[in-house]
Amino acid sequence: MTILDKPKLAFWSDAEELECVSFLPEAPNVMTFCFQSVSGALFSYEPGQFLTLEIPVPGGPLYRTYTISSSPSRPTSLTVTVKAQANSVGTRWMLDHLRPGMRIRAKGPAGSFSLVNHPSDKYLFISAGSGITPMMSMTTYLYDAGRDPDIVFVNCARRPSEIIFRDALEHMASRINGIDLKWVVEETDPFSPWTGYLGTFNQLMLGLMAQDYLEREVFCCGPEPFMQAVRDVLIGLGFDMDRYHQESFHAPNIEAEATPDDVVPDEKADALIEFVASGITANCTETDTVLAAARTAGLVIPSGCSMGICGTCKVRKTEGQVHMVHNGGITDDDIEEGFILACCSNPIGQVKIDA
Structure with a gap:
């Protein structure tokens, strides 16, 4: 599928890979990557939203969040513009290795900054x-x-x-x-x-x-x-x-105000998380996050900011209770449907996760 082919009347979802079609150096250690959907689907998002890319670095994938630099008024392609810092791993891999023809997985778009x-x-x-x-x-x-x-x-x-x-x-x-x-x-x-x-x-x-x-x-x-x-x-x-x-992908400096009936994780209390889809059970304490427990047990849950902002680590909780303090990375509707953010959720007692 090329840009000259007749596009399908469908919009891209993150179930489909993105194909890199071009790249452009913008400034020192800054590059814009242009993507199209493999099927020719169009892109729909709000200007200012972001994507989380799964970057296939050696040793396992990294998940990094980047704002979309293109506009939804130009829906046949999508661009992200990335800047590599001195200690960058995923972004440095993109600058050095991501080239036209390569495909990459992504989650999103997400965010309300628009x-x-x-x-x-x-x-x-x-x-x-x-x-x-x-x-x-x-x-x-x-x-x-x-x-x-x-x-x-x-x-x-x-x-x-x-x-x-x-x-x-x-x-x-x-x-x-x-x-x-x-x-x-x-x-x-x-x-x-x-x-x-x-x-x-x-x-x-x-x-x-x-x-x-x-x-x-x-x-x-x-x-x-x-x-x-x-x-x-x-x-x-x-x-x-x-x-x-x-x-910002840094947690805001806000002091949480606890209510009298708020559940507070106890570092001395044991917890048990069953990752149902993977068949893995993890023992931990209530002050461990679901994401940390998963990693300790060898289970990879995609994550980005690790501060409850980007929403990359959203998973469904099917049983049990968690204590979640997020920074806008999940909606009230998602929470009503049983979703949590693994990076900022602490298990209370026994919990089952669909992951």
């Missing part, structure tokens, strides 16, 4: 590094709608050569009104003039970039220290934080 959930006439997108990927997806989505949007797009990078999607975004901004790009770098590239903002994002910069910031819906993505700095800037300026939304 402008479709928070419609507005005015947007302020603030990102740093590879946190630009959901902003690229949402900006392309608005661009493809054909109407002039109202976006102030702020991206922070170490230096100009490390700004991801710069050429593509400047191309879109040159063809319609309403995409106002603001680049911020910490240092310049040698022998290359820089006329944008220099330094770190702050209140003064925000006032110069978007004087009407109080009227805008804010979406933020980047490393946690960066997002904390953005939150501090907005709070200090009196921004309504109900209009602030962030994407």
Whole structure:
């Protein structure tokens, strides 16, 4: 099946593998991979959502979560843009080995970080590094709608050569009104003039970039220290934080408030987990997570963030009780149907899991 063949009137689901059809270097240690469905099915998702890829590294698969950088307004393909850090394993494997013709399994799409959930006439997108990927997806989505949007797009990078999607975004901004790009770098590239903002994002910069910031819906993505700095800037300026939304694969710093009848796992209490589909029984304590017990017993449950955010480790509990404290990676409907997140669920007594 190629892009020139007539597509089927069906949408891709994660039961089908993705085929890598191209790749594009974007910046140092950053690459965009383009995928199509093997059957020719189209892709349906919300701009800003993410996928969890099963990466076939030596020694067993790794599960890594990446935001989709393409837009659902272009449904014949799907892209993820990945950045390898110094200690990356899965992402480094992708940069070094994932090439056209190879197939890879994926779970998703998932996540609620999308402008479709928070419609507005005015947007302020603030990102740093590879946190630009959901902003690229949402900006392309608005661009493809054909109407002039109202976006102030702020991206922070170490230096100009490390700004991801710069050429593509400047191309879109040159063809319609309403995409106002603001680049911020910490240092310049040698022998290359820089006329944008220099330094770190702050209140003064925000006032110069978007004087009407109080009227805008804010979406933020980047490393946690960066997002904390953005939150501090907005709070200090009196921004309504109900209009602030962030994407992060780090657990938020929220203190859980226990209720009197809340079940609290006891580190001295024994628990027993029966993984029904695999025929494996695991002995553990109530303070062990279902995911940790599975790994100790030699059972692989796909997982990504391990903090209850991405939803990759969702499994169905058929009997028993667990204590689950998640960070948005599972819906109330899923919980009603018996699903749990293995990474943040503690077994209470005897539990049966369909895995």
